[in-house]
Amino acid sequence: MVTGGESTASRRVAAVASLVALMVSAAPSLGAGTAAAQKPRARKVTALSGYMSTPAKRPFSDALAKSLAVPAGFEVSVFASGLGAPRMLAVGDDGTVYVTRRDSGDVLALRDGDGDGRADGAPRKVVSSLPQVHGIHVQGSRLYLATVKEVFVTDLRPDGSAADPRMIIGDLPDGGQHPNRTLAVGPDGMLYVSIGSDCNACVETNDEHATILRAKPDGSERGVFARGLRNTVGWGWHPETHELWGMDQGSDWRGNDAPPEELNMIQGGAHYGWPFCYGDKVVDRLLASDPQGSTKEDLCPRTAGAVLSYQAHSAPIQLAFYAGSQFPAEYRSDAFVAMRGSWNREPPTGYKVVRVHFQSGKPVRFSDFLSGFLSADRQSYSARLAGVAVARDGAVLVSDDTNGAIYRVAYTGKTPAGKSGQ
Secondary structure, eight states, X not given: OOOOOOOOSSEEEEOOOOOOOEEEEOOOOXXXXXXXXXXXXXXXXXXXXXXXXXXXXXXXOTTHHHHOBOOTEXXXXXXEOOOSSOOOEEEOTTSOXXXXXXXXXXXXXXXXXXXXXXXXXXXXXXXXXXXXXXXXXXXXXXXXXXXXXXXEEEEBOTTSOBOOOEEEEOOOOOOTTOOOOEEEEOTTSOXXXXXXXXXXXXXXXXXXXXXXXXXXXXSOSOEEXXXXXXXXXXXXXXXXXXXXXXXXXXXXXXXXXXXXXXXXXXXXXXXXXXXTEETTTEEOOSBSSOOTTSOHHHHGGGSOOOSEEEOTTOOEEEEEEOOOSSSOGGGTTOEEEEEOOOSSSSXXXXXXXXXXXXXXXXXXXXXXXXXXXXXXXXXXXXXXXXXXXXXXXXXXXXXXXXXXXXEEEEEEEEOOTTOOOO
């Protein structure tokens, strides 16, 4: 059964009835596939359970930054505010900070020319009229952008402005439940694009859903690089090993603590289990039937298991490896992940930035890096985080698309009076 808590003035918790759904689906392959759709097959889904929990939103204020928790020696400030709904971040070679705004279909550019840690003046709109633009990546003098079904590239000018975008891909799969695409050019010079599933838990009819795609930088010769990834929005290459790591979002309606959010080492040709397996190759009992031509018990051992797991429903968004020089040496080549925050858990979780600690190129644990956006009683929040990027000066920038701010975390070596850090 799906259960719920009592409503309060600061939180809405709705009890939801048991759900039994009929999914139209097709069986997945464990190898790299093509974009061709497969013949749909009917699948039944077992009863689901969980909460719908929405803390109350608190308004933005500059003073909020002073109340946030960071490790000793770090300070939080506001890099920019009044931005509407800023999502994914990218930093140009000249230090210009670019941010996509999905809801308004544009890209803003911000600069800190005087080095005071705050963007100078009003942001400049450098790209417009790209509905639901989300993914962004700077590669030298080129800016790559992704909408739901399209990938664009544009040339960056010396002043940080951009030429008119040119479409290089126009037929990505439909968005469905997960329309937010992310993209980047890898160390191999190839273009990678993440495509989330179009459902919570089903067998997809389009071979490109729940994958990371790879293509040439001009968008040609596209194919599936890795599959079985429900919604890997945040990913990147380790600065030293050049291995690709990504955070995958687990399915909803499985209760408070399952399935976990996954940190995966993403390798070409690998299958990461969704929708039949999660975590470290755990059989997912949600789908009542098995994959075509196999059983879940046979399939799951042949998939790639998670290397680390994190609290279910935290909703990881952007991931950025730290390759700067401002932070202490032990932070270099670690990763930061924006945990947007739950809606399908009671009590709520997430609403923070976490650090992924790497040792000898491998992840070993998570720890909180920037928190305090969710109140101590979990009744209200002041930010739902989306973007993470490393600024040219080595500070970490974090975007909040609900109150329209970008926060800046810098290392000063000083611990304010009354704060011990983490």
